[in-house]
Amino acid sequence: MREIVLDTETTGFDPLTGDRLVEIGCVALFNHLPSGEVFHRYINPERDMPEEAFKVHGLSAAFLADKPVFAAVADSFLDFIGDAPLVIHNAEFDMRFLNAELARLGRPTLPMSRAIDTVAMARKRFPGAQANLDALCRRFGIDNSHRTQHGALLDAELLAEVYLQLIGGRQPGLELGVRAAAAAAGRAAPVERVARPPRPHAPSAAEAEAHAAFLDRFKAAPVWRRQAAEEG
Incomplete structure (x- = not known):
């Protein structure tokens, strides 16, 4: 099973008032474990960068000036995610921006039914506790000391680890991975059997x-x- 852990950075909070995407980061999972496939693009938003947004992610208008616009990366982004479920922290926010960019190009938008919202998962599992990414990293003992600012790819990588913990930890994914690999090879998953000598019953x-x-x-x-x- 392929899933895409996704994060974005933007110029603000609302695409309907002119805010745009400035970064997309994706990590592909196979049976809940990182497959090594990543997608990462900085995007020229074709507008200025508000100071409040710059303080969050550190991406200036000058840095983004020579980066491709969303129209130039849309096809490669859509090819990468395919029809896989999208694992997103606060999914409504990122999906709103992605769909605003796609709609601007006259492209089909992404249905919310594809999104797995890890904020909702965390709040259901830990009612009343903080559900932001830093808090969940602390809860699960995930090292996020290098996260001094928000970054789409870094946050997607951290979220992949958080998501794994939210669904029950590493072991279920490893077991599924063995079974899936065996199925792909057209054979049953190997089962280790230990021979035991016959027990006397006379x-x-x-x-x-x-x-x-x-x-x-x-x-x-x-x-x-x-x-x-x-x-x-």
């Missing part, structure tokens, strides 16, 4: 005598005794 003479005395107490002889008598 009763001692005293045990056999006690058992025979116990059977003698029944009015009707056991089936195997009757069969033995008939055969004899």
Whole structure:
């Protein structure tokens, strides 16, 4: 099963008032584990960079000036995500910006049904606790000391680790990965079997005598005794 962990950075909070995407970062998972595939693009927003947004991600208008516009990266982005589910922290925000960019190009938008919102997952699992990415990294012991500012690819990589913990940890993914790889090869997953020597079950003479005395107490002889008598 392929999933895409996705994060974006923007010039602000609302695409309807002119805010644009400035960075997209994606990490592909196979059976919940990183596959090594990543997609990362800086995007020229074709507008200025508000100071408040710059303080969050550190991407200036000057830095983004020579980067491609969204129209130039749209096809490669859509090819990368394919039809996989999208794992996003606060999915409504990122999906709104992605769909605004796609709609601006006259392209089909991404349905919200594709999104797996890790904020909702965290709030359901830990009611009343902080659900931001830094808090979840602390909760799960994930090293985020290098996250001095928001960055789409870095945040997607951290979110991939958080998502793995939210769904139950590493072991389920490893097991699924083995089964999926075996299925792809057209064979059943290997099962390790340990040979054990046969265990002796012969009763001692005293045990056999006690058992025979116990059977003698029944009015009707056991089936195997009757069969033995008939055969004899």
